[in-house]
Amino acid sequence: MRSRAGWLARLVPRQRRNGEREAAATAAALPELEDIAWYRHAEDAETASFWRMARQLPGLVARALRTAWTASRGWTVAAIGLNVIAGVATTTALLAVSDATATLFAAPPTWERVLAAGPALGLLVGATAARAGLGIGAGFAQSRLNPLVLNRTEREFYRLITEVPRSAFDDDTFADRLKAAKDRGSRAVVDLVGDVVDLVTAAVTVTAVAAALAVIEPVLIPLLFAAALPTGWAAVRSARLMYVSNRSRVSRRRRLWMVEWLMDNRWTADDQRYHEAGPWLRGQHQVMVDQETRADFDVIRSQTLTRALGQIVAGIAVACVYGVLLWMLAAGTVPLAVAAAAVVAIGQGRAGMESLLVAVNTVYEDGLYAADRHEFDAIAAERIAAQPHLADPAPTGAGPLPVPEVIELVDVSFRYPGKDTDAVIGVNLVIERGRTLALVGENGSGKTTVAKLLSGLYTPTSGRILWDGVDITRIDPARWRCHVAVIAQQVQRWPFTAELSVRLGRSTAPADRERLVAAARDAGALDMIEGFEHGWNQLLDTEFRGGTDLSGGQWQRLSSARGLYRDHGGLLVADEPSAALDARAEALLFDTLRARAGAASTVLISHRLQGVVHADTIAVLDEGKLIELGPHRELVAAGGVYADLWRLQSRSYAAPE
Numbered sequence: 001m002r003s004r005a006g007w008l009a010r011l012v013p014r015q016r017r018n019g020e021r022e023a024a025a026t027a028a029a030l031p032e033l034e035d036i037a038w039y040r041h042a043e044d045a046e047t048a049s050f051w052r053m054a055r056q057l058p059g060l061v062a063r064a065l066r067t068a069w070t071a072s073r074g075w076t077v078a079a080i081g082l083n084v085i086a087g088v089a090t091t092t093a094l095l096a097v098s099d100a101t102a103t104l105f106a107a108p109p110t111w112e113r114v115l116a117a118g119p120a121l122g123l124l125v126g127a128t129a130a131r132a133g134l135g136i137g138a139g140f141a142q143s144r145l146n147p148l149v150l151n152r153t154e155r156e157f158y159r160l161i162t163e164v165p166r167s168a169f170d171d172d173t174f175a176d177r178l179k180a181a182k183d184r185g186s187r188a189v190v191d192l193v194g195d196v197v198d199l200v201t202a203a204v205t206v207t208a209v210a211a212a213l214a215v216i217e218p219v220l221i222p223l224l225f226a227a228a229l230p231t232g233w234a235a236v237r238s239a240r241l242m243y244v245s246n247r248s249r250v251s252r253r254r255r256l257w258m259v260e261w262l263m264d265n266r267w268t269a270d271d272q273r274y275h276e277a278g279p280w281l282r283g284q285h286q287v288m289v290d291q292e293t294r295a296d297f298d299v300i301r302s303q304t305l306t307r308a309l310g311q312i313v314a315g316i317a318v319a320c321v322y323g324v325l326l327w328m329l330a331a332g333t334v335p336l337a338v339a340a341a342a343v344v345a346i347g348q349g350r351a352g353m354e355s356l357l358v359a360v361n362t363v364y365e366d367g368l369y370a371a372d373r374h375e376f377d378a379i380a381a382e383r384i385a386a387q388p389h390l391a392d393p394a395p396t397g398a399g400p401l402p403v404p405e406v407i408e409l410v411d412v413s414f415r416y417p418g419k420d421t422d423a424v425i426g427v428n429l430v431i432e433r434g435r436t437l438a439l440v441g442e443n444g445s446g447k448t449t450v451a452k453l454l455s456g457l458y459t460p461t462s463g464r465i466l467w468d469g470v471d472i473t474r475i476d477p478a479r480w481r482c483h484v485a486v487i488a489q490q491v492q493r494w495p496f497t498a499e500l501s502v503r504l505g506r507s508t509a510p511a512d513r514e515r516l517v518a519a520a521r522d523a524g525a526l527d528m529i530e531g532f533e534h535g536w537n538q539l540l541d542t543e544f545r546g547g548t549d550l551s552g553g554q555w556q557r558l559s560s561a562r563g564l565y566r567d568h569g570g571l572l573v574a575d576e577p578s579a580a581l582d583a584r585a586e587a588l589l590f591d592t593l594r595a596r597a598g599a600a601s602t603v604l605i606s607h608r609l610q611g612v613v614h615a616d617t618i619a620v621l622d623e624g625k626l627i628e629l630g631p632h633r634e635l636v637a638a639g640g641v642y643a644d645l646w647r648l649q650s651r652s653y654a655a656p657e
């Protein structure tokens with residue numbers, strides 16, 4: 001790391017020391033906050049010199065222009081082009097000032113001299129008006145460009161996030177990158193385009209003034225640069241301090257927002273009150289808010305000191321520029337008329353130079369944040385591309401696969417990201433068309449994981465899943481997922497109308513009223529839906545006007561209806577579909593599942609063994625391994641784990657004598 005001298009050298013390390021202390025304090029209460037990943041770029045941001053920053057500009061500018069160009073070629077050309085033409089108008093106006101003052105101040109003004117300065121004054125008025133008009137035009141073009149860039153950036157973000165494999169969401173690094181991209185990264189990509197237009201505007205103004213000064217008095221050009229440097233340095237330094245601070249606070253903020261969400265949403269409102277968890281949550285929240293406040297104070301103090309120093313040095317530098325001008329005037333090297341024009345040019349030049357330095361800084365700062373978004377895009381795209389069906393596609397044709405006659409799991413193992421043990425270990429299973437396979441086993445034995453592998457949510461770490469002998473992990477899911485329907489263990493309460501909530505099972509297909517009704521009936525949800533005040537159009541979210549909420553079992557019926565609506569006679573995976581159902585609804589659902597026998601394949605997961613006795617095959621899992629396999633009678637006769645579970649459940653359901 002570069003060594004720094006004086007008070008400034010201590011500013012950033014101090015901020016980081018505070019951050020480390022606070023992280024330790026938070027970690028004591030909330031261990032999951034420990035996270036040093038955010039310092040990855042912060043070191044860079046903290047130590048990059050102005051020149052290194054300037055060296056990165058071409059790359060950042062090129063990237064922003066590419067973004068703008070792909071969003072709208074016309075408005076990009078307009079925003080940049082009009083600014084460049086405005087620069088020509090600036091030079092013209094300044095030279096016109098010079099001409100006019102030379103004519104007017106050559107001797108005491110007379111009417112003749114005023115008239116002689118007329119053309120120059122006319123040019124000045126014309127050029128000034130043109131510059132203003134062009135500036136407005138450029139501003140309009142930029143305003144049109146920004147929403148288009150935002151639109152494109154958002155679209156790409158949500159494409160990536162919905163296409164990324166499910167396993168990405170189990171990875172904390174991915175979650176951090178996602179957060180950084182969402183927090184500010186995406187916005188920074190859009191802002192960067194505006195910053196680059198501002199940079200071009202400022203650069204054009206400075207070049208225009210420099211061109212005018214080259215004609216008026218070239219000696220003033222370097223002095224002009226020197227006078228603007230201290231303010232620019234202070235702006236860059238301030239932004240960098242803020243950047244480092246923000247970076248180090250992302251994890252805490254993520255946790256903070258999570259705790260806030262736990263307190264302010266209706267999903268956790270009940271549990272929070274049952275367990276009187278409010279004070280504890282508030283306490284955690286307060287610890288983090290206090291740390292945020294201290295971090296804000298730290299960064300504000302450091303920024304104020306930096307800005308003050310910049311302003312003092314800038315003041316001295318400006319005094320020197322005017323001093324030199326006065327000296328040249330006194331020495332007779334510059335005539336009064338030229339000095340007057342130079343004062344106007346210096347005024348505009350200083351403003352332009354400061355804007356330029358601030359723009360350089362803003363481009364760099366937003367460039368750092370935009371890099372978060374680009375990094376996220378790259379990680380997401382990499383994960384998407386690494387999926388076996390893209391990285392190592394099976395040599396099969398195009399179009400949807402047929403409904404499979406046989407689905408096989410061959411020596412399938414799976415480990416969740418970041419875990420050091422497998423959730424599923426060397427499982428071999430066969431599901432024939434028209435047959436029902438039941439998965440049973442204790443909590444955490446791997447049943448849902450097998451269901452998720454079968455439905456393509458995850459790819460096996462090793463082993464293969466074959467559909468009629470074809471390894472489906474190497475085939476685009478779009479070609480086979482259409483044959484898989486899932487009634488998930490975790491009931492998702494979609495905040496839509498009842499109809500949409502069921503139709504979501506096949507959202508891209510046109511609504512099929514007959515199938516909707518059939519699915520709802522088979523799931524025991526039809527009477528409930530038809531009994532709603534607005535029937536199928538009933539909104540199921542009390543956070544919106546006219547919305548209502550459902551009981552746990554009613555939500556589960558809706559979830560089953562969604563799965564059944566999706567099902568088209570392929571594989572149906574029902575993971576604990578009756579956990580919240582009453583006896584009548586449960587019996588109806590199991591009848592529905594049994595009715596598939598002979599025609600469609602079913603994988604049923606249930607802890608209620610009464611529900612699985614009819615399955616053709618029952619697979620018993622234990623700590624990820626398949627330990628028993630066979631029909632109910634055989635397993636009971638074998639006297640193993642299944643028989644034990646069956647005996648326990650039969651005993652607890654038996655009526656007292």
Ligand SMILES: Nc1ncnc2c1ncn2[C@@H]1O[C@H](COP(=O)(O)OP(=O)(O)OP(=O)(O)O)[C@@H](O)[C@H]1O
Nearest residue numbers: 170416419423441442443444445446447448449450
């Ligand atoms: N997203 C995940 N990330 C990491 N580990 C997970 C994840 N989901 C499940 N696990 C772990 O994988 C193992 C198997 O979980 P799984 O959900 O498949 O069990 P299960 O048999 O369906 O349990 P239950 O009967 O409770 O539904 C468990 O040890 C669980 O902690």
